[in-house]
Amino acid sequence: xxxxxxxxxRIFGAFCQTTKEVSSFSEITxxxxxxxxxxxxxxxxxxxxxxxxxxxxxxxxxxDQDGQEKIKHFVSQKNKGFLKFFALEVLPLIYENRTFQAAxxxxxxxSGWIAYLENTYSPILEKYIQTDSSxxxxxxxxxxxxxxxxxxxxSQWMRSxxxxxxxxxxxxxxxxxxxxxxxxxxxxxx
Numbered sequence: 194x195x196x197x198x199x200x201x202x203r204i205f206g207a208f209c210q211t212t213k214e215v216s217s218f219s220e221i222t223x224x225x226x227x228x229x230x231x232x233x234x235x236x237x238x239x240x241x242x243x244x245x246x247x248x249x250x251x252x253x254x255x256x257d258q259d260g261q262e263k264i265k266h267f268v269s270q271k272n273k274g275f276l277k278f279f280a281l282e283v284l285p286l287i288y289e290n291r292t293f294q295a296a297x298x299x300x301x302x303x304s305g306w307i308a309y310l311e312n313t314y315s316p317i318l319e320k321y322i323q324t325d326s327s328x329x330x331x332x333x334x335x336x337x338x339x340x341x342x343x344x345x346x347x348s349q350w351m352r353s354x355x356x357x358x359x360x361x362x363x364x365x366x367x368x369x370x371x372x373x374x375x376x377x378x379x380x381x382x383x
Contacts (some may be wrong), residue, residue: 205252209296260286268321280363292352
């Protein structure tokens with residue numbers, strides 16, 4: 194597990210503040226981030242992050258590492274009940290980093306964050322799904338569908354101005370994961 198200093202966390206917070214003040218990725222600069230972190234651009238560049246992209250990658254890893262570790266452990270134990278596990282164990286970790294998550298799920302960074310999560314979690318979910326031989330779809334296809342549904346729900350949760358606490362949100366999450374799009378639209382499917 195990668196260790197992050199309190200300064201790293203402060204820089205991540207400064208980055209999130211900067212994303213709220215700009216309308217495009219190209220407007221996010223190290224000098225703006227450094228100003229919010231109360232440090233010089235040189236200090237940020239020489240000691241911590243040489244580019245905005247490097248900072249984003251570090252923040253993604255920071256935000257994701259605890260949840261990823263829990264999920265990998267759960268899957269490696271060949272446990273059942275992934276969605277309940279996710280609701281009880283991973284949602285609180287996501288909520289704990291909600292300021293960073295809100296920036297990552299925001300319009301400016303969304304596509305990069307989703308690509309990171311898909312590349313990270315599709316293979317993990319595929320391993321979990323392969324343990325169930327009753328599936329009609331290929332494990333990779335199923336893993337991608339499930340992951341994208343989870344990410345869509347998480348995105349809505351984290352983009353909310355005041356995300357519900359995990360205790361309140363877990364039932365909504367599990368309910369939404371049970372529903373098909375047809376059920377959400379209250380439509381019959383042939």
